[in-house]
Amino acid sequence: MSETASKGQDYESSLSKATASVAAFEKRKGLVPQIQSALHATPALVPLVVLVLSIVTFGVLLGSKFFSPFALTLILQQVQIVGIVAAAQSLVILTAGIDLSVGAIMVLSSVVMGQFTFRYGIPAPISIMAGLMCGTLMGFINGWLVAKIKLPPFIVTLGMWQIVLATNFLYSANETIRSQDIEAEAPMLQFFGNVIQVGSARLTFGALFMLLLFVLLAYILNQTAWGRHVYAVGDDKEAAELSGIKTNKVIITVYMASGLICAFAGWALIGRIGSVSPTSGQLANIESITAVVIGGISLFGGRGAVMGSLFGALIVGVFTLGLRLLGADAQWTYLLIGVLIISAVAVDQWIRKASA
Amino acid sequence: MKKVLMGSALVLTTAALSTAALAEAHNTTACLITKTDTNPFFVKMKEGATAKAEELGITLKTFAGRIDGDHQTQVQAIETCIADGASGILLTASDTGSIVPAVQQARDQGILVIALDTPLNPIDAADATFATDNFLAGELIGQWAAATLGEDAADAKIAMLDLGVSQPTVGVLRDQGFLQGFGIDLGDPNKWGDEEDDRIVGNDVTAGNEEGGRRAMENLLALDPMINVVYTINEPAAAGAYEALRAIGRENDVLIVSVDGGCPGIANIADGVIGATSQQYPMLMASKGIEAIAAYAKDGTKPEPTEGKDFFDTGVNLVTDKPVDGVESISVQEGTDRCWG
Amino acid sequence: MTIQPIVQGRGIVKRYGHVTAIDHADFDLYPGEVLAVIGDNGAGKSSIVKSICGAVIPDEGEIKIEGKPVHFTSPLDAREQGIEIVYQQLALSPALSIADNMFAGRELLKPGIRGSLFRQLDKKRMEDFAREKLTELGLMTVQSINQAVETLSGGQRQGVAVARAAAFAKKFIIMDEPTAALGVKESRRVLELIQDVRSKGIPIILISHNMPHVFEVADRVHIHRLGKRHAVMDPKSISMSDAVAIMTGAMEPPPVEQQQLTPKAA
Numbered sequence: 020m021s022e023t024a025s026k027g028q029d030y031e032s033s034l035s036k037a038t039a040s041v042a043a044f045e046k047r048k049g050l051v052p053q054i055q056s057a058l059h060a061t062p063a064l065v066p067l068v069v070l071v072l073s074i075v076t077f078g079v080l081l082g083s084k085f086f087s088p089f090a091l092t093l094i095l096q097q098v099q100i101v102g103i104v105a106a107a108q109s110l111v112i113l114t115a116g117i118d119l120s121v122g123a124i125m126v127l128s129s130v131v132m133g134q135f136t137f138r139y140g141i142p143a144p145i146s147i148m149a150g151l152m153c154g155t156l157m158g159f160i161n162g163w164l165v166a167k168i169k170l171p172p173f174i175v176t177l178g179m180w181q182i183v184l185a186t187n188f189l190y191s192a193n194e195t196i197r198s199q200d201i202e203a204e205a206p207m208l209q210f211f212g213n214v215i216q217v218g219s220a221r222l223t224f225g226a227l228f229m230l231l232l233f234v235l236l237a238y239i240l241n242q243t244a245w246g247r248h249v250y251a252v253g254d255d256k257e258a259a260e261l262s263g264i265k266t267n268k269v270i271i272t273v274y275m276a277s278g279l280i281c282a283f284a285g286w287a288l289i290g291r292i293g294s295v296s297p298t299s300g301q302l303a304n305i306e307s308i309t310a311v312v313i314g315g316i317s318l319f320g321g322r323g324a325v326m327g328s329l330f331g332a333l334i335v336g337v338f339t340l341g342l343r344l345l346g347a348d349a350q351w352t353y354l355l356i357g358v359l360i361i362s363a364v365a366v367d368q369w370i371r372k373a374s375a
Numbered sequence: 376m377k378k379v380l381m382g383s384a385l386v387l388t389t390a391a392l393s394t395a396a397l398a399e400a401h402n403t404t405a406c407l408i409t410k411t412d413t414n415p416f417f418v419k420m421k422e423g424a425t426a427k428a429e430e431l432g433i434t435l436k437t438f439a440g441r442i443d444g445d446h447q448t449q450v451q452a453i454e455t456c457i458a459d460g461a462s463g464i465l466l467t468a469s470d471t472g473s474i475v476p477a478v479q480q481a482r483d484q485g486i487l488v489i490a491l492d493t494p495l496n497p498i499d500a501a502d503a504t505f506a507t508d509n510f511l512a513g514e515l516i517g518q519w520a521a522a523t524l525g526e527d528a529a530d531a532k533i534a535m536l537d538l539g540v541s542q543p544t545v546g547v548l549r550d551q552g553f554l555q556g557f558g559i560d561l562g563d564p565n566k567w568g569d570e571e572d573d574r575i576v577g578n579d580v581t582a583g584n585e586e587g588g589r590r591a592m593e594n595l596l597a598l599d600p601m602i603n604v605v606y607t608i609n610e611p612a613a614a615g616a617y618e619a620l621r622a623i624g625r626e627n628d629v630l631i632v633s634v635d636g637g638c639p640g641i642a643n644i645a646d647g648v649i650g651a652t653s654q655q656y657p658m659l660m661a662s663k664g665i666e667a668i669a670a671y672a673k674d675g676t677k678p679e680p681t682e683g684k685d686f687f688d689t690g691v692n693l694v695t696d697k698p699v700d701g702v703e704s705i706s707v708q709e710g711t712d713r714c715w716g
Numbered sequence: 717m718t719i720q721p722i723v724q725g726r727g728i729v730k731r732y733g734h735v736t737a738i739d740h741a742d743f744d745l746y747p748g749e750v751l752a753v754i755g756d757n758g759a760g761k762s763s764i765v766k767s768i769c770g771a772v773i774p775d776e777g778e779i780k781i782e783g784k785p786v787h788f789t790s791p792l793d794a795r796e797q798g799i800e801i802v803y804q805q806l807a808l809s810p811a812l813s814i815a816d817n818m819f820a821g822r823e824l825l826k827p828g829i830r831g832s833l834f835r836q837l838d839k840k841r842m843e844d845f846a847r848e849k850l851t852e853l854g855l856m857t858v859q860s861i862n863q864a865v866e867t868l869s870g871g872q873r874q875g876v877a878v879a880r881a882a883a884f885a886k887k888f889i890i891m892d893e894p895t896a897a898l899g900v901k902e903s904r905r906v907l908e909l910i911q912d913v914r915s916k917g918i919p920i921i922l923i924s925h926n927m928p929h930v931f932e933v934a935d936r937v938h939i940h941r942l943g944k945r946h947a948v949m950d951p952k953s954i955s956m957s958d959a960v961a962i963m964t965g966a967m968e969p970p971p972v973e974q975q976q977l978t979p980k981a982a
């Protein structure tokens with residue numbers, strides 16, 4: 020025993036001369052590995068390139084009909100709801116979770132804002148606060164179940180999706196509150212529908228809110244401790260816990276933030292469609308996940324940049340309007356979006372190889 | 376102790392027997408299967424059926440898909456009704472073709488199947504169909520729009536806001552009816568989008584809700600901002616289209632027409648959002664359906680279709696406050712009295 | 717004058733149901749030393765070390781740190797007192813940078829309103845600090861502090877983990893099998909790191925199965941057997957084979973006078 024051991028020691032000591040530079044970092048060589056690590060470092064690059072290319076392509080094909088301030092700002096308006104919800108979804112997916120209840124939370128929050136104002140005669144600002152609190156509370160329930168009861172996020176939010184949606188229908192009795200009534204009695208509910216017009220470019224407050232939200236989240240995720248913790252939790256929860264991050268707190272606050280952002284999306288939804296309609300937003304969960312995935316955020320958590328989701332949402336918007344203006348059947352849009360989703364995930368896998 | 380037990384068992388048995396006897400007295404069970412139970416149209420349908428069933432002493436069981444297009448749940452509902460020994464089924468099918476074998480199974484068991492609102496494919500797969508004449512509904516708003524524009528109809532720019540890319544029959548009938556009424560050649564009347572008239576700027580789909588209506592309107596406005604006639608599949612889509620027009624300040628020079636006659640839709644006519652709508656009557660469909668099942672359970676008579684049509688027409692009225700010559704219409708006041716949802 | 721131990725555990729007991737993982741064990745760690753803890757699988761090495769850092773709460777016994785009794789309920793409590801742990805499974809977030817990992821859970825904020833109100837991280841200060849610490853341990857060439865940990869080799873990752881512990885440890889560092897997953901060259905680097913850390917005056921508790929490694933770096937060897945401290949030996953006065961024999965029960969430990977319960981006077 021001691022003999023083999025000391026032999027081992029001899030063997031090692033013979034190596035000791037070679038070890039001096041072992042721990043130094045090697046530089047990667049070659050173009051492909053360089054691209055790989057560039058993408059690894061800036062994951063929003065791929066969707067940004069795709070976005071620019073698709074705008075250019077449709078611009079060439081359609082000319083000023085598409086490549087005009089009017090059409091381009093129209094895309095912003097059309098993606099604002101999905102974009103805001105995708106921001107919420109990004110946070111959750113970064114923690115290696117998923118939130119299927121985003122659309123339901125959005126709609127319930129908007130219904131609370133509308134019904135509190137019109138059914139109970141509560142002043143609009145207070146109703147809006149109530150709606151925002153409602154969204155945050157739903158998010159808290161999601162987060163608490165995921166963090167404390169340790170249920171899988173997919174299951175928790177699948178359940179909450181049904182619960183929140185049913186609550187929405189029961190509470191609203193499926194009544195639409197009309198745009199004209201809102202405009203007359205509680206225009207604040209339509210706040211996000213206000214427009215800043217610059218030439219033929221039209222920026223709605225809702226679209227601006229979406230852009231600001233993404234900038235804010237990018238700042239929070241990159242520049243604050245909480246943001247880094249979100250990544251750490253999604254990357255490896257055990258490791259994060261061991262290195263001293265309070266992972267449960269991070270998860271619960273992430274789902275609460277998601278709920279709050281969805282409630283804002285609900286408010287923006289009123290601005291967008293004018294009315295409070297309990298049947299809207301049925302596909303928001305799938306559409307937001309699509310934007311996030313195309314945006315290059317890994318469904319396995321911990322990787323990707325929130326800006327990618329904005330680009331992802333915009334890519335979908337560009338394709339939808341561009342193909343529409345080209346006169347293509349709407350099915351082509353879905354087909355291409357399907358291709359984009361699969362390509363995005365393939366690129367994600369490839370980028371991960373850079374780290375293997 | 377034993378005695379008490381036996382006593383109560385006896386009471387229970389008697390109770391059970393008498394309940395059975397009671398059920399025997401009016402053992403007619405009817406099923407109502409709708410696409411969803413969230414859409415106000417189906418909510419009203421359920422209300423109409425429930426009220427009539429209570430009046431006639433029929434047991435009514437209601438089922439609904441989770442979302443529009445949820446075929447599976449509807450098949451399960453039919454199976455449940457067969458097992459339950461129902462006398463009749465009122466059905467608004469999500470998938471009018473695929474549901475046929477399940478419907479046939481029910482009819483083989485001697486159950487009367489009535490399609491409500493949406494005809495099956497083929498229409499005679501059901502014993503009877505109680506529905507709005509959707510083509511006529513479209514035709515009325517088409518005629519109204521053309522008459523309202525007068526000479527300008529010749530160079531109108533029309534946006535067609537349809538239901539979905541799969542072209543469900545209801546949507547096709549309303550769309551083609553509208554074009555017929557407006558005086559545009561239909562091409563294939565079983566299909567929208569194949570017309571060649573230059574007055575049509577384009578077709579887009581709305582899913583029948585506000586968000587979809589707004590997006591579709593924006594898309595078509597990007598094709599041609601001077602659109603001045605908008606056909607919409609229903610009133611939520613019309614409300615969405617109006618928001619899109621309002622956003623570019625054109626809400627006052629565009630004529631929006633729609634179909635449905637829901638209460639918010641009628642209110643939107645009063646507010647000038649929608650110019651005219653064709654009102655349909657879901658409560659009537661449902662209550663007529665229940666009556667038919669009651670009659671069938673009593674002596675086996677089956678309902679007859681309206682003369683000249685292959686379904687029982689539950690009627691449709693054009694609602695507008697700007698009536699035109701040659702197109703019959705009712706006032707917004709009257710429409711409000713008869714609206715649903 | 718006797719030196720005060722950094723850690724002093726007396727009569728520690730931890731039971732898991734019927735299993736007594738620690739059975740009235742004692743434990744001493746003295747300033748400036750590397751104390752190796754060896755023992756068979758299931759002897760209770762991890763359990764006793766975890767009860768020192770709060771990962772396990774002992775059922776009985778007393779633990780003093782620098783003479784003061786402590787009752788940690790989580791490793792975070794221990795961390796606040798300047799006790800760092802290098803886990804076998806490393807506890808690094810692969811996708812995050814070296815700097816992010818070093819400061820996980822104790823980030824530095826920018827001075828002034830940017831830190832207090834906008835909660836902005838002082839990335840520059842954290843990067844500089846991380847670079848300085850890694851360089852101190854001879855671990856790196858300077859430009860790569862923002863490299864994701866997953867792009868590092870196993871030895872380099874272990875290096876980051878050790879550097880993090882060394883940077884923040886005020887009292888001592890616990891290392892659980894730090895070389896278990898590494899190749900020969902990388903293990904060697906980590907052993908050098910351990911010696912570097914000791915030379916900075918930070919004591920280390922080293923759990924290891926690898927006898928050559930233990931005998932190379934340890935000042936004293938704590939032999940754990942059946943949940944108890946069985947013997948504490950000076951690695952220079954005992955052969956590896958005897959240590960293994962004592963550890964497995966094949967040989968009785970020498971009398972206490974010949975053991976090394978306290979370090980030799982400096």
Ligand SMILES: Nc1ncnc2c1ncn2[C@@H]1O[C@H](COP(=O)(O)OP(=O)(O)O)[C@@H](O)[C@H]1O
Nearest residue numbers: 732735737755756757758759760761762763764
């Ligand atoms: N969390 C636990 N639950 C139940 N038994 C445990 C647990 N942790 C350790 N044990 C038991 O306690 C004993 C000592 O384990 P451990 O401290 O891990 O020993 P070592 O680290 O020396 O291998 C073993 O019998 C082990 O199975």
Ligand SMILES: [Mg+2]
Nearest residue numbers: 758761762763
């Ligand atoms: Mg162990």
